Amino acid sequence: MRKRRVVVVGGGLAGLAVAMKLAELDVDVALMSLSKVKRSHSACAQGGINSVNILTRQLGDSEWNHFDDTVYGGDFLAHQPPVKELAYWAPQIIDLMDRLGVTFNRTPEGFRDQRRFGGTLYSRTAFAGATTGQQLLYALDEQVRRWEATGHVTKFEMWDFLGPVLDDRGRCRGCVAQDMVSMKIRAVEADALVLASGGCGAIFGRSTNSIACNGSAVSRVFQAGVHYANGEFIQVHPTAIPGADKLRLISESARGEGGRVWVPRTPQDPRPPGEIPEKERFYFLEHRYPTYGNLVPRDIATREVFNVCVKEHLSVDSERMCVYLDVSHLPRELLDRKLAGILEIYEKFQGVDPRRTAMKIFPAVHYTMGGLWCDYERTAEGGLAIGSPRNQQTNVSGIFAIGECDYHFHGANRLGANSLVACVFSGLTAAPGVANYVNHLPRHPADEERRSLFEGSQRRHEARYKAMLARPEGGPNPYRLHARLGELMTRVATAIRHNPELEAAYAEVCEMEEQARRASLSDRGDWANQNAVFARALEDMFPLAKTILRGALARDECRGAHYKPEFTMPQVDADDPAERRRQAEIWCQRFEENNRKWLKSTVARLSSDGEPQLSYEEVDTTLIPPRPRLYGVVGGELIEEAWNSRQATATAQERS
Amino acid sequence: MITSSSSAADRNDVREFDVRVLRQDGPAQVSYWEQHRVAHEPDMNCISVLQKIAEKATTADGRKVAPVVWDCNCLEEVCGACTMVINGRVRQACTALVDKLLAERPGEIELRPMTKFPVIRDLMVDRQRIFDSLMKVSAWVPVDSYHHLGPGLRQSQESQQLAYLYSKCMSCGCCLEACPQYLKIEVACRDGDTPEEFRTRQREAHDRGFMGAHAIAQVELFNSNPIGAMNASERLDALTSEGGIQICGNAQNCVKVCPKEIPLTWAIARAGRSATLHTLKKWFDR
Numbered sequence: 001m002r003k004r005r006v007v008v009v010g011g012g013l014a015g016l017a018v019a020m021k022l023a024e025l026d027v028d029v030a031l032m033s034l035s036k037v038k039r040s041h042s043a044c045a046q047g048g049i050n051s052v053n054i055l056t057r058q059l060g061d062s063e064w065n066h067f068d069d070t071v072y073g074g075d076f077l078a079h080q081p082p083v084k085e086l087a088y089w090a091p092q093i094i095d096l097m098d099r100l101g102v103t104f105n106r107t108p109e110g111f112r113d114q115r116r117f118g119g120t121l122y123s124r125t126a127f128a129g130a131t132t133g134q135q136l137l138y139a140l141d142e143q144v145r146r147w148e149a150t151g152h153v154t155k156f157e158m159w160d161f162l163g164p165v166l167d168d169r170g171r172c173r174g175c176v177a178q179d180m181v182s183m184k185i186r187a188v189e190a191d192a193l194v195l196a197s198g199g200c201g202a203i204f205g206r207s208t209n210s211i212a213c214n215g216s217a218v219s220r221v222f223q224a225g226v227h228y229a230n231g232e233f234i235q236v237h238p239t240a241i242p243g244a245d246k247l248r249l250i251s252e253s254a255r256g257e258g259g260r261v262w263v264p265r266t267p268q269d270p271r272p273p274g275e276i277p278e279k280e281r282f283y284f285l286e287h288r289y290p291t292y293g294n295l296v297p298r299d300i301a302t303r304e305v306f307n308v309c310v311k312e313h314l315s316v317d318s319e320r321m322c323v324y325l326d327v328s329h330l331p332r333e334l335l336d337r338k339l340a341g342i343l344e345i346y347e348k349f350q351g352v353d354p355r356r357t358a359m360k361i362f363p364a365v366h367y368t369m370g371g372l373w374c375d376y377e378r379t380a381e382g383g384l385a386i387g388s389p390r391n392q393q394t395n396v397s398g399i400f401a402i403g404e405c406d407y408h409f410h411g412a413n414r415l416g417a418n419s420l421v422a423c424v425f426s427g428l429t430a431a432p433g434v435a436n437y438v439n440h441l442p443r444h445p446a447d448e449e450r451r452s453l454f455e456g457s458q459r460r461h462e463a464r465y466k467a468m469l470a471r472p473e474g475g476p477n478p479y480r481l482h483a484r485l486g487e488l489m490t491r492v493a494t495a496i497r498h499n500p501e502l503e504a505a506y507a508e509v510c511e512m513e514e515q516a517r518r519a520s521l522s523d524r525g526d527w528a529n530q531n532a533v534f535a536r537a538l539e540d541m542f543p544l545a546k547t548i549l550r551g552a553l554a555r556d557e558c559r560g561a562h563y564k565p566e567f568t569m570p571q572v573d574a575d576d577p578a579e580r581r582r583q584a585e586i587w588c589q590r591f592e593e594n595n596r597k598w599l600k601s602t603v604a605r606l607s608s609d610g611e612p613q614l615s616y617e618e619v620d621t622t623l624i625p626p627r628p629r630l631y632g633v634v635g636g637e638l639i640e641e642a643w644n645s646r647q648a649t650a651t652a653q654e655r656s
Numbered sequence: 657m658i659t660s661s662s663s664a665a666d667r668n669d670v671r672e673f674d675v676r677v678l679r680q681d682g683p684a685q686v687s688y689w690e691q692h693r694v695a696h697e698p699d700m701n702c703i704s705v706l707q708k709i710a711e712k713a714t715t716a717d718g719r720k721v722a723p724v725v726w727d728c729n730c731l732e733e734v735c736g737a738c739t740m741v742i743n744g745r746v747r748q749a750c751t752a753l754v755d756k757l758l759a760e761r762p763g764e765i766e767l768r769p770m771t772k773f774p775v776i777r778d779l780m781v782d783r784q785r786i787f788d789s790l791m792k793v794s795a796w797v798p799v800d801s802y803h804h805l806g807p808g809l810r811q812s813q814e815s816q817q818l819a820y821l822y823s824k825c826m827s828c829g830c831c832l833e834a835c836p837q838y839l840k841i842e843v844a845c846r847d848g849d850t851p852e853e854f855r856t857r858q859r860e861a862h863d864r865g866f867m868g869a870h871a872i873a874q875v876e877l878f879n880s881n882p883i884g885a886m887n888a889s890e891r892l893d894a895l896t897s898e899g900g901i902q903i904c905g906n907a908q909n910c911v912k913v914c915p916k917e918i919p920l921t922w923a924i925a926r927a928g929r930s931a932t933l934h935t936l937k938k939w940f941d942r
Contacts (some may be wrong), residue, residue, distance in 0.1 A: 006711050019804055023800060024802055025699075028807070033784070035727075035737060036737070036783075036787070036827075038735075038736075038827055039729045039730070039735035039736060039737045039788070039826075041729070041730065042730075042734075043730055043734045043735050043740055043826070044732060044734060051712045071923075081934075094807075095804065095805075095806060095807040096802060096804070098798050098807050098808035099795075099797065099799050099805065099807070099808045099883060100799060100808075101797040101808075101823075101877075101883070101884060102823075102880045103816055103819045103823045104816070105813075105816065105819040106811055106812065106813045106816045107813070108813060109810075110810035110811055110812055110813075111808075111810065127819060129820055129824075131734060132860040134734050134824070134826070135820075136821055138823060139797075141794055142790075142795055142796035142797070143799075145787070145790060145791055145795070145796060146794075146798070147794045148791065149791050162870075181776055182776075209727055210729045210731065210735065211730075211731065212727050212729050238701070242699070243699050243701075243704075243706060243731075244697055244700050244701070245701060245703045245704040245750075246702040246731040246732065246750075247701075248731070248732050249732075337817075340705055341734075345665070345672075345732055348679045348733065348751050349699075349701075349732075349751070351753075428802065438764075444796045477709070477711060479710060479711035480711060497931070522710075522713035522720070522723055523713075523722035523723055524722075525681075525722060526684050527681070527777060528682075528725050528777040528780060529775055530723065530725050531709075531710070531713075531722065531723050534710075549680060600766070645847065
């Protein structure tokens with residue numbers, strides 16, 4: 001019998017993790033990527049990777065707490081069994097990465113050092129300088145090279161995934177892809193397909209994402225019938241450096257090591273930040289969230305930065321909105337040892353040394369919490385049944401999704417340093433399920449049938465490509481169209497959303513989609529044609545852009561990264577204590593009603609006319625009951641009190 | 657953001673500037689210069705310049721041309737993809753800031769592909785040889801399995817700090833471009849070659865060529881790792897084989913151009929010492 005083979009699309013942390021684990025399980029892997037896998041976007045992750053550890057444990061931390069922080073940080077939108085399993089695996093994953101040679105920072109005694117990240121009160125985050133993602137990526141890249149040397153892994157680097165090949169029973173039998181150098185299109189036969197192609201930041205034009213994060217592979221399986229869930233949940237990171245080509249991230253670890261966010265109390269104070277005295281600075285996060293301070297979750301920090309600039313007019317510059325992120329008060333030795341990587345980025349691109357002068361930062365699109373819908377098999381204890389082919393498998397048989405391009409783990413908002421662990425986790429734990437799936441496949445169809453299936457698919461993609469090259473001149477410019485799409489999406493579908501704007505944007509995006517199909521190419525050659533690859537990726541951004549807008553438009557509530565001012569919760573701010581108490585009661589009532597309606601995953605499927613059709617899926621919240629997400633906000637203690645007494649009453653009623 | 661370099665550019669009142677690109681339509685084709693004109697914007701780097709060129713696809717004298725092809729991904733100098741020769745110096749296009757370049761050489765920026773790797777097209781080169789060298793020196797920790805077998809070994813802060821320097825290598829190829837002993841190897845695809853046959857011939861040719869500073873530093877990295885050290889001799893065998901450390905002429909150019917400031921000459925000195933000891937030991941053990 002022919003050896004089983006799996007195509008993995010994407011060579012970042014998740015793709016490499018699944019590839020090396022599949023190779024270990026003696027399944028052959030074809031690893032496909034838009035870039036050399038060592039140059040994948042995981043390299044950009046800076047801050048670290050989370051797990052409970054020996055130190056936090058002694059301060060009362062546990063896997064359950066990591067699980068709870070993640071679920072609470074994600075505003076309860078994630079199915080809980082995968083998150084629980086992730087939290088319990090996290091310490092083992094970091095041990096494994098340590099064995100693989102990741103140069104984690106050390107304590108004087110030689111243990112792995114940890115720092116604190118957002119959305120938790122524990123220092124759970126292991127790190128390698130401020131380039132943790134790069135270091136983890138390299139460790140897995142090295143392991144995959146080892147399997148490449150033994151022939152288990154074959155790389156298809158600089159190949160563009162064009163779409164899955166499905167047989168007449170709807171089962172995935174491989175894919176069609178294009179070599180981005182020779183421009184040859186080829187069908188690749190496989191027993192399963194694993195999507196690990198990351199997020200879709202390019203839909204927003206400039207973001208913190210890499211160029212390859214264009215969502216094209218995801219869009220192509222979405223167009224082939226795979227469902228896409230929670231598309232509207234896009235994380236906007238609070239601290240990035242604006243740039244002409246990219247918005248470069250300044251990691252949360254800057255705040256984890258003691259960095260503070262502030263604005264001058266005098267609007268646009270002309271003095272250099274270092275000369276503004278302490279009492280004339282407004283540390284707005286510390287002021288409003290005394291418990292978590294600068295380390296509130298990202299969605300909250302982002303909205304506060306917007307708020308302080310837009311509503312309170314306290315932006316540092318008048319022409320370009322920004323606030324200060326200040327590490328200049330921290331010891332130089334600490335900055336060099338723990339944050340050098342990110343401080344160098346600021347210095348290289350802005351020409352200012354952040355060790356001396358506060359950085360100017362503003363929020364930027366950063367992470368795709370939503371993604372391809374995929375399944376999981378729950379155990380009686382509420383964890384995952386490892387080895388089940390249902391884990392990470394999409395609704396199309398034989399297509400799996402892992403890493404940033406799936407929709408598990410992070411719910412409505414991802415906590416810092418949880419993405420790296422989720423990528424490695426989903427890759428490592430999907431592998432046994434994928435192996436079981438391919439090893440239990442029925443016999444292959446007869447050669448004739450197979451040949452016609454693959455040749456047919458290949459010919460369809462070749463025809464689409466030829467038609468694109470043959471388009472007449474004078475049509476829309478794909479690069480300008482992309483800039484327009486990015487500006488529109490950033491304006492209406494990021495930190496603050498309004499229904500009339502979303503509605504108008506949807507119509508505009510549909511009109512742009514039609515234009516993208518007519519976009520002219522400036523290169524019609526058949527050798528390393530980046531123009532054609534870009535124009536095709538642009539066309540494929542629209543199904544996802546429309547899904548993001550539709551999901552956002554339909555969801556009339558505020559949850560995690562999705563925020564509509566018209567649907568905010570009522571205030572608890574009356575002067576009279578009794579009235580305040582009453583307001584807190586109303587708040588809790590509203591909270592419960594809203595959860596009944598909206599504590600659901602959005603699941604989109606693309607209809608044949610290219611319109612996303614939404615339905616809603618119940619979220620498994622059986623392990624940790626949903627509760628108000630307050631993060632020690634000033635005034636939140638009353639809501640918490642009211643909520644706790646309501647819960648106590650409810651429990652008492654259940655008992656009697 | 658006002659920086660010293662951008663204020664210098666403002667003084668010259670830069671509204672437009674020229675970009676000279678050395679283009680090549682494909683492998684084994686003749687290269688040619690092409691002039692583009694780009695409107696100046698704040699905070700530009702060479703990536704945004706190339707993006708503008710792709711968008712316009714028109715030369716300075718108004719001729720319609722295909723967009724210039726180049727490689728890039730992260731745009732923040734951690735992936736290594738966008739390495740090219742800019743104003744005569746090998747570096748990453750993302751961190752090559754336009755205002756600084758124009759301050760050094762007013763009016764024009766010059767972009768060329770790296771010269772030590774076969775050109776695929778324009779500024780995009782084939783750096784597969786870098787990755788083949790990593791395979792040759794077994795640049796990985798050969799763990800037993802990916803099951804849970806406890807943590808790695810404890811490590812001092814000092815050794816972690818040194819290892820971290822080496823492990824930041826992003827395989828960009830700057831050290832190889834600057835190295836007098838690293839010579840271009842271009843394997844042509846023959847008619848009738850299957851992709852597999854071509855790769856085999858290419859890899860054999862790469863393995864015979866000099867591995868270069870980056871691979872030597874990776875040997876140091878993995879041989880200093882507590883678990884990696886267990887198969888140090890395998891890496892030293894590769895290091896002393898054809899195309900190994902003995903080719904290094906000690907020009908010390910590599911360390912000067914490394915964007916990550918990896919102590920490459922230190923690594924070469926240390927690896928050289930280990931290689932000598934390893935060879936002697938093998939000789940006495942015969």
